[in-house]
Amino acid sequence: MKAKLLVTLALLLATGLATSCHQNHTVAATPDPLTGAYDSEPDWNDGTKIIPLNYQQAQGKRVFYQYCVWCHADSTPAGPSNRSNLTPNPPLANDGATLNPLSDDFVRNVITLGGAAAGKSASMPPWGKTLSPDDIEAVIAFYRVIASPAYQPPARPGPQYSVR
């Protein structure tokens, strides 16, 4: 009984500490587009929220900001975006409502073979000969991680498991 009480107290203390530490950290986390940002991306709808990226997503971000950003974002490294010039308007890269229902296979096809091949606008060029398959997978991973509303991968079979 006493042990239980102690454990509860310790837990409460730990959560308290954790939250106070966390608050200190959020103050320091300002988006830093040039230097610190290759492995994180500020949420496009809420600049104070920073999305951490893994290796593949970070490579995707690099490819995105070189090739895709011009038409799939509203602000670009050069300033204005080409998006509003195009009919139909290309989806924003973080447009979860549009992109989340599309399977990885479909998105991969559109990027590789171009919009026309998938029955979409021919304004989207095929990138299969410009980008490597790894690059394309990386870009998809980047789209998925910045998606708003958040992307839920298709359910995987098998029970949840955790170590220790």
Added chain:
Amino acid sequence: MPAEDMGKVTKRLRLIFAVSSLVFVIVLAISPVRDYLSDWRQYEREYVRFAESRPDTKRLLADFHPEIEQIWIPQMQVVDRCTTCHQGITRPSLADASVPQPFRTHPPIPHRVRDWGCVVCHRGQGLATSVRDAHETTLAWEQPVLPVKYIQASCGACHHAELDQTPRLDRGRKLLLTLNCVGCHHLQGAERPQMLGPDLTNIGTKVSREWIYKWLKDPRTLTADDGTVTVNGYLNQPEPRMPKFRLSDKELVAISGYLSTLAAEPVQPYKFDPRIVAELGKRPDLVDQGETRFRQMFCTTCHSLAVTRAGETKLIGGDIGPELTKVGSKVNADWLAAWLRNPQSYLPHSKMPRYQWSDQDLYLITQYVQSKLTDSSLLSDLPKLNAPSSEDVQLGKRLFAEKGCSSCHVIKGVSPQTDFGPDLASLGSKNASQLEFGKSKIARTPVAYIEAKITDPTGVNVAARMPQYSLAPGDLDALTTALLSMTGKSATAGLEALTIPADHAQFRPAGAFGQLFERYKCYVCHRFNGYGGTLAPDLTNEGSRAQKQWIAAFLKNPQTLRPTLTFRMPQFNIPDEDASTLAEYLSMVMQSPTVDQAAADSKTYTPEMANLGKQLYEVKYQCQSCHTIGSGGGYVGPNLNNVGNWITPAWAMAWLKNPQSLVPGTIEPHREFTDEERTALTAYLMTLKQSASSPAAGAPGRGR
């Protein structure tokens, strides 16, 4: 001995025997129990349980053996047992984030784990079989696992050349160069440039003693009204190359006194034509005109100005030259005019081009700089500084050498210093015991040492001579990564053979072109055969790409139809003969070996071909998504209104076949056009011409 005594002895002996047997058994059992409880066995049992909880158990356990696994690569001296616990590293099905560590798959990287092992990149002790030994500093192994945020340092240990995949490392290497670390330290793969800090031989003719005092006290000279914003500390802006030295007031007085007396070879003040001064001086809009010329000449391509909009102060402009927001309060008027006319007469290795000035432009711009780019309170908070006493000058001269100033700054007659600071060429492979931590409280690891040293040098060693840099957090990480990547000579010949050297291309043309190339400093922004800046288009193949007449016309009047560009080619006022010399050389010499000018002839193009090309352009391939023709279209790619006068047909043909083979990394997608389609598109493009007199005539700024 009586019999009952014998019995007692036997009994005691038996007891001793029994106890020692028990102890013996327990001792024997310790080893198997310890083995059973060892970290790696526990993780392997854990892995089996985990595999059994998943539907693909059979596949996950197919090549699993309950023993120590290792990756052995003799030529690299790699024996990595990491895969004993990190069972999933090479199993693609365990990539999901829900898979618990240490079983998750390694993210996809260009090197296969089976071919390279783990510690080549991650450091740590590959032979170890316990978690602590493998990851942390132990008595026997001083290199702990590298924190993931510095992992690109390991890429840099072999890849001395730039890599797309390692932005943090590249940024750090660039910072090492721009912060002039090489002034005091020997760095791996970095050479001393011709000029680090400016030559101070004549500094007394350029700035006042007060300004020197203020600059030395804190080189971040500009603050916003509330005193918080420092211009060179802006997000995204590089540190000023001049760091902050911790100087006492007495030292500041002495050094500023010494420097203000330096005027060995003063530049002659430029005498403006008095008629022009008299005529322009009468104009009420003199300064406004100067500002207009300043903008028209695109000084902001290299220099930035602080602009306050909606309460937020930002630096706008390039970072090749110094920021100029308050330069009018800094430099002497005579010096400014002489400098603008011929920068190299003051600083022989300055990157500033030598413009062709008209007296009128020069007067307008100097007036603008002296009346608008000023701050009357810049030097107001300083102590009274009179003409320096001879003691001040003597002390200043001594301090100049003691503080290591002559590592970066040349003064004629003062011997330069090299390797003032420690050699850092193999810093990244140093063990903690090889580094001097002093009495500091930082963790005893090489990574913590580097972090602490560049954040606050005196925190590690109170007497450190290293100046104080104030780097943004991202830059700190980048710099640490770059320093960790300098591991010195490779441990084995096998590893040495794998090293990819950095590119040290040089391009030094001779003759008339060479002189103009130096005069206008083309290489500061443009790249030639791998040498030069990256701000503007690479001109290595310019002769194959652009028509000669177009190059000459562009040089005389560089403009762009891309409204989004903030950085554009400055107006050098290049005279006709210079422009034709430059155009002649570029089109004769800067040729791509893969573009055959004879292979395409615009005379063979028929109107039918051009019509087909127009159809392809507008309907099938929808090039107008990115390119502008007429007034419609996108502005990702260059404007094509004048492409018929600009691009050669052979280049257009080659470009449409494979753009990345001509300009690596260009964003033009590589598409599968048939030869007929390429010819038709080229024929169409060659019909797009604008007459030179049309006001919109121009060309794209960046031929990406």
